[in-house]
Amino acid sequence: MLESLQQLAGGFGIATTVQNLSYCLAGAIVGTLIGVLPGIGPIAGIALLIPATYSLNPTSAIIMLAGIYYGAMYGGSTTSILLNVPGETASVITCIDGYRMAQKGRAGPALAICAIGSFIAGSIGLFGLVAFAPPLARAALAFGPAEYFSLMVFGFIVLSNVTGTSLLKSLMMALVGLIIGTIGLDPVKGEFRFTFGSMSLLSGIEFVAVAIGLFGIGEVLSNVEKPAALLEGKVLVPRLRELFPSLEDLRKSIKAILRGAGIGFGVGLVPGPAPVIATYASYMIEKRISKHPGEFGHGAIEGVAGPEAANNAACQAAFIPLFVLGIPFAPPTAILLGALLIHGVTPGPMMIAESPELFWGVIASMYIGNFILLLLNLPFVPLFANILRIPRRILLPLVVLFCITGMYSVNNSVFDIWVMLLFGGLGFMAGKGKFEGAPLLLGLVLGPRMEVAFRQSLMISHGDFSTFADRPISLAFLLATALFLVVPIFGLGLKRLGKGGSSKGPVPTK
Amino acid sequence: MGVNVNRNDAIGGLLVLLFSMLTVGLSLKMPLGTFRAAGPGLFPLCLGILLAMLSSIFTFGTMMRLHRDGKGGGKPLEIAGSAMPVIGFMAVIAFAAGFLEQLGYAPTAFIVVMALLQLLGWSYWRRNLAISLAASAVSHFIFVTWLQIPFPKGWLGL
Numbered sequence: 001m002l003e004s005l006q007q008l009a010g011g012f013g014i015a016t017t018v019q020n021l022s023y024c025l026a027g028a029i030v031g032t033l034i035g036v037l038p039g040i041g042p043i044a045g046i047a048l049l050i051p052a053t054y055s056l057n058p059t060s061a062i063i064m065l066a067g068i069y070y071g072a073m074y075g076g077s078t079t080s081i082l083l084n085v086p087g088e089t090a091s092v093i094t095c096i097d098g099y100r101m102a103q104k105g106r107a108g109p110a111l112a113i114c115a116i117g118s119f120i121a122g123s124i125g126l127f128g129l130v131a132f133a134p135p136l137a138r139a140a141l142a143f144g145p146a147e148y149f150s151l152m153v154f155g156f157i158v159l160s161n162v163t164g165t166s167l168l169k170s171l172m173m174a175l176v177g178l179i180i181g182t183i184g185l186d187p188v189k190g191e192f193r194f195t196f197g198s199m200s201l202l203s204g205i206e207f208v209a210v211a212i213g214l215f216g217i218g219e220v221l222s223n224v225e226k227p228a229a230l231l232e233g234k235v236l237v238p239r240l241r242e243l244f245p246s247l248e249d250l251r252k253s254i255k256a257i258l259r260g261a262g263i264g265f266g267v268g269l270v271p272g273p274a275p276v277i278a279t280y281a282s283y284m285i286e287k288r289i290s291k292h293p294g295e296f297g298h299g300a301i302e303g304v305a306g307p308e309a310a311n312n313a314a315c316q317a318a319f320i321p322l323f324v325l326g327i328p329f330a331p332p333t334a335i336l337l338g339a340l341l342i343h344g345v346t347p348g349p350m351m352i353a354e355s356p357e358l359f360w361g362v363i364a365s366m367y368i369g370n371f372i373l374l375l376l377n378l379p380f381v382p383l384f385a386n387i388l389r390i391p392r393r394i395l396l397p398l399v400v401l402f403c404i405t406g407m408y409s410v411n412n413s414v415f416d417i418w419v420m421l422l423f424g425g426l427g428f429m430a431g432k433g434k435f436e437g438a439p440l441l442l443g444l445v446l447g448p449r450m451e452v453a454f455r456q457s458l459m460i461s462h463g464d465f466s467t468f469a470d471r472p473i474s475l476a477f478l479l480a481t482a483l484f485l486v487v488p489i490f491g492l493g494l495k496r497l498g499k500g501g502s503s504k505g506p507v508p509t510k
Numbered sequence: 511m512g513v514n515v516n517r518n519d520a521i522g523g524l525l526v527l528l529f530s531m532l533t534v535g536l537s538l539k540m541p542l543g544t545f546r547a548a549g550p551g552l553f554p555l556c557l558g559i560l561l562a563m564l565s566s567i568f569t570f571g572t573m574m575r576l577h578r579d580g581k582g583g584g585k586p587l588e589i590a591g592s593a594m595p596v597i598g599f600m601a602v603i604a605f606a607a608g609f610l611e612q613l614g615y616a617p618t619a620f621i622v623v624m625a626l627l628q629l630l631g632w633s634y635w636r637r638n639l640a641i642s643l644a645a646s647a648v649s650h651f652i653f654v655t656w657l658q659i660p661f662p663k664g665w666l667g668l
Contacts, residue, residue, distance in 0.1 A: 075662075076628070129560045168568050170522075172526050172561060172564050172565055175561040177560065179554055188548070189538070189549070189550055191550045193551075221599060224630065225595065343586045358523065393631075396639075397623045397627050397630070397645075397647055398628065400599065400602070400603065401619055401622055401623055401645055401649060404603065404607075404622065405649055407662065408610065409659040412660055417606065417607035417610070420603075421600060421604060424603070429597065432518050433518040433519055434519075462545060462546050463546035
């Protein structure tokens with residue numbers, strides 16, 4: 001540990017050179033801008049800007065690309081809060097309470113708590129990275145397909161409990177998402193499924209198209225359906241002193257941030273879309289332990305603080321398997337792996353020994369980057385919050401334009417705009433029936449991974465389903481899943497019994 | 511597990527049930543294999559069956575509750591505003607998808623914003639024109655010039 005701290009101090013020496021500091025700043029700024037633009041998430045952002053780093057040395061290049069990564073993750077939350085348009089999956093959960101807060105004129109505190117939460121979580125994540133990287137990475141390696149599958153099942157049940165008013169509706173939406181996720185090539189045998197001869201469907205349905213459609217376009221359509229008088233309705237715009245969180249907001253948020261950071265860091269070490277699972281898990285836990293769970297979904301600040309901290313911590317933790325094992329567990333780190341290889345650095349167990357200046361320099365730059373993001377974003381809160389001052393009659397067409405633009409830019413494909421439109425209509429209709437979109441999205445993202453894990457587990461066990469219960473970690477996840485399923489049903493049963501009991505009581509006299 | 515139901519729930523449940531049956535039908539046309547060596551159709555088939563079960567429970571449960579509450583019972587349908595702007599917005603997005611490659615990015619952006627502003631009932635032509643021009647110019651600068659995203663240039667080369 002002491003040796004790690006000494007090396008980290010050396011890393012700070014590397015990261016604070018004028019050159020690296022300016023690349024870190026540039027990365028954080030560009031990342032935030034990319035994240036703020038709907039549709040262009042960290043994956044597209046890093047991919048687009050890799051060529052810009054060709055002339056840099058590997059350390060500066062990765063410092064800049066890492067800055068883009070966490071800058072974009074933060075920026076994605078801004079559009080979630082202000083426009084209900086998540087830049088990437090991990091921001092979906094922020095839409096739930098963040099957007100409600102913005103509608104109530106509390107966009108400023110929501111944005112500020114995002115920045116503060118991200119900074120605190122980033123700092124905790126950095127400490128975790130230094131202290132626990134090697135042993136935790138080894139623990140994550142113990143996960144086999146059965147554990148992954150059970151973990152994902154757990155994720156679905158957690159999410160279904162979190163969103164909406166009906167567990168059944170959420171589960172149905174999750175299954176619809178899983179089915180849509182099977183469109184394209186069979187991940188094991190490579191055969192076509194549900195493509196109907198279309199080349200555009202071979203690579204499956206683009207997640208971003210579904211996300212922007214369900215949330216961005218769906219929300220726009222819900223708005224334009226309202227009578228003109230409502231559209232003209234006054235937007236709640238905060239006064240300057242209401243732009244920053246109050247002491248009460250901070251008091252409510254701090255524990256959620258610390259819990260979110262812990263959850264995010266732990267989940268971030270596990271393969272799969274860690275930031276997504278971490279944000280959902282954090283939201284679920286905050287809702288469960290809250291003294292006022294009814295406020296969740298209606299603008300509870302803990303519902304923004306916890307998931308945002310979890311998101312940031314998970315992003316930090318995702319660097320552990322990338323650097324220590326050379327295995328990227330998430331798409332953005334996969335692109336960073338590509339960038340490392342382009343710059344002649346092969347991540348793996350030997351990286352710390354062979355390229356200590358790069359490893360510790362990047363780690364230190366993450367902390368500096370988080371601090372820069374805090375300094376950058378807090379002053380910009382009033383600017384971002386004032387986006388809401390734009391009349392809706394102007395804002396809505398602009399949101400549509402940005403959705404179309406962002407959508408096309410992901411794959412340079414017009415087909416994705418059609419998919420976005422289809423899911424926009426679906427999101428609009430689903431909203432009328434109070435069917436939540438978030439479980440569908442998670443199903444779409446996790447679907448292919450879940451199928452691979454399911455099929456590999458059964459292949460290894462020769463078709464024996466007991467493999468999921470035989471492995472202790474898998475069993476633990478399944479038991480937790482059962483608990484999450486049973487508790488709400490049991491609670492509902494008790495509620496109904498209570499109602500039944502009361503109906504047998506004395507008939508009130510008129 | 512909400513107990514407040516309305517006709518939208520029943521319709522939604524029925525649509526999901528139809529989707530699940532379609533999934534099951536299409537999955538059965540693919541090789542299924544065994545659980546030991548699953549074919550491409552097995553996983554979607556399992557998902558389809560599970561979804562059919564859940565949506566059946568949901569739909570029939572909802573219908574039973576609606577029936578129990580009487581013909582006019584249940585929560586009424588949400589009062590909708592005008593459907594025309596919704597259809598109009600979707601048509602404009604469809605136009606953008608259909609003509610982006612022919613018209614190019616900047617003209618499409620201009621037409622989209624202009625048409626949507628008109629749809630929202632703003633009849634100030636000059637103001638709409640100015641906003642549309644500004645929006646298409648700024649977005650062209652950000653996405654095409656700065657981020658260098660290869661948008662189609664279209665017939666006009668814009």
